[in-house]
Amino acid sequence: MLGVRPYRAINESLSGYLLRLAYVNGFISISDLLWHIEMRPVKNRRMGHFSDKELEKLLACLSETLGRDASPALVHHYEQAWFYDAERVFQHALVDFPRVCLCCIATESKPIFDWRWQLAILPLCPRHLTPLHNNCPACCVAFSWSTDLFERCPHCKAKWSEIERKSLIEHADLNEIVSPTEDGHLSLSRLQLHDVMLTLHRVGRPFDVLTHSANTVPHTNDHWQKALLALRLLNDTKVYENWRHQAQANWAGVSALINPVHEFTNSLKSQSWPSLTGPISAGLQARLQDINWDNQEPAYVKPARAKAAKDQQQGSWCYHVNHPLLAQALGVSSKALMVLTSSRALPQLNSTSVIREKLFDLGAVSKALGPYHQKRGFKNSLIVTESSLCFARYLSSYGVLLQSGFSGQVEMRLPNRNSLSAVEVPSRELEAFLIQSLNDACADSILKTRVARALGVASTQVSALVKQGRFQWAGWRNDESVDGPSFRAFYKPPPLSDCI
Ligand SMILES: [Zn+2]
Ligand SMILES: [Zn+2]
Secondary structure (H helix, E strand, O other): OOOOOOOOOOOEOHHHHHHHHHHHOOOOEHHHHHHHOOOOOOOOOOOOOOOHHHHHHHHHHHHHHHOOOOHHHHOOOOOOHHHOOOOOOHHHOEOOOOOEEHHHHHHOOOOOOEHHHHEOOOOEOOOOOOEEEOEOOOOOOEOOOEHHHHOEOOOOOOEHHHOOOOOOHHHHHHHHHOOOOOOOOOOOOHHHHHHHHHHHHHHHOOOOOOOOOOOOOOOOOOHHHHHHHHHHHHHOHHHHHHHHHHHHHHHOOOOOOOOHHHHHHHHOOOOOOHHHHOOOOOOOOHHHOOOOOOOOOHHHOOHHHHHHOOOOOHHHHHHEEEHHHHHHHHOOOHHHHHHHHHOOOOOOOOOOOOHHHOEEEHHHHHHHHHHHHHOOOOOOEEEEEOOOOHHHHOOOOHHHHHHHHHOOOOOOEOOOOOOOOEEEEEHHHHHHHHHHHHHHHOOOOEEHHHHHHHHOOOHHHHHHHHHOOOOOEOHHHOOOEEOHHHHHHHOOOOOHHHOO
16 A cells, blocks of 8 residues: 555646656656556556546556545546547647646645646646746756656756746736636637647648648647647737748749648638737738747658658658648649549559548659640640530540540640649540540440430430430440440530530
8 A cells, every 4th residue: 555645636637646646655657656556557658648448457456555445536527528529639639748837846835737737729837827848948858757747857857946937927818718727617619629729730830731630739849839829820910920921932832722821721610810800900021920930840740641751851741732632732623633643643652542541742743743834835736624525525534634644645735833724635636535535435334424414415315315216225224324335326426626
C-alpha cells in the first residue's frame, strides 16, 4: 500500500492525479508508479488517454494500493459534453503531452495538474494568463510525465520558482473564449469549437491546402504560441490579413483555382469570426503585424503523407494535394481526372491505388504538364473542354482523350498553364480519336442513358426507337442497355464542327 494516498481533486486530470500520487510517494514518473502498483503491461505512452481496458486494470491495482475503492478517482468530475464530434475533431482536443502552468506549480502549496491544461486550443492558464508550457523555457526540451515537473525541468533541472513567469494580460479576452469552467462548461458553440480546432491545424501548416484536422494535435515546441495564434487568426483582422497575403503570395503561380486561404475559409463552419467580418481599413497591409508564418511544422503532417514525401524538400510539402483538390487545381472533374490517375499518367506521391488516399505534389504535376503547355500550336486544330458536346455524341470522354494525349496516341497541347481545363488537338486526330471511341463503345452493350446522350434525346425516346426496330436491346440486360453493333449500324454521329 502507498504511504501517501491523496484523493483526486475536482479539476485534476487523471494523468495529473497519477503524477501527483507518484510525486508524493517518491516515484519518478507515472510509468514508475504503474510499475510499482503492478499494472501490467505498464503503460508508457499516450498518458493523456486511458482506454477502457487500461482503466479496468488501473482500477484493480489502484484500489489495492490505496486500500479503498478507486473508482471515484477514475471518474472525471468535469463534464465534457462537447467532447464528441462526428468528425472526431474534438476527441483530439485534449493533447497527450504534459502542459504546465509554471505559476500554478511554483506558487501553490499543493499544486494540481488542471485537466484544462491538456486542452489543445487553450494557450494560457485560465487563472494566471501565463503560458501553458509543454517544453522547458530554459532548455527547450519537451516535458515528459516526470514527477520533476512539480518542481523543476526534468531535463536541465531549472527550478520553476526561479524562472521568470509573465502574464499575457493583453490576451485575456482571447483566452477566455476557449477556457472551460472547472466543471467543463465551454461557452463556444460546437461549430465554433470545430473552427478553432481547424485553425489550430491551419497554424501548424499555414501554407498547406491539405490539413489533417481530425488528427491528434502533435507535440511541437511552445504549443501555447500556436494555440494563441489560432485564436488571433480568427479574431484579429490584421493577423488574418497578414496570413492571407503571405499564403496567397506563396501560392501565386502554383494554381489559380485553389490556395490555402480558399480552403480555410471554405472549411470554417461559422462565418461570423471577427477577423473575417471586421472592417478592413484602407491601407491595411501585411506589415501591420509582424508575424512569421514560415514555421511549417512537419509534425502536423499525417505520418503516411510525411513518409510518402520523405525524399522531398520539406519546403515543398505545402503543395501536396489529394485527389479532389488536384481535380480542383487542374480545373477538371474528379471523374475525368480518375482516368488519368488510375493509369498513372500523372506523377503520384504515394503508391496506393485507393482514390481517397492518393497524394500528389502540385509541383511535380505542373512539371509533367509543362511540356504540353509550352508546345507550339498546331495548324488546323480544335480546342475542346470537358463540357464539349462531342464526347457525349461519340460515346467518348474527356478523361480518355487526355489519357491518349499523355500516352502519345493523340497529339495534344494544353493552352492553359498548370491546367487541364482545355486541350488543343489537331482536328484530324480528334476526329479519328472520336470515331475510334465510338466504334470501341459500340463493340459492346451501351447503357441506355449514354445512348440517350449520344442522340441528344430523353431515355424514353431510346425505348421508342427500339420498339420501332431501329436498334435492339442488349440481350442480357433487358431494357437498360442497348446492343452496340445494332446501334452503330443505325447511328450517324453529327459532324465534329457541330459538337465542339
Ligand atoms: Zn496558473
Ligand atoms: Zn530544461
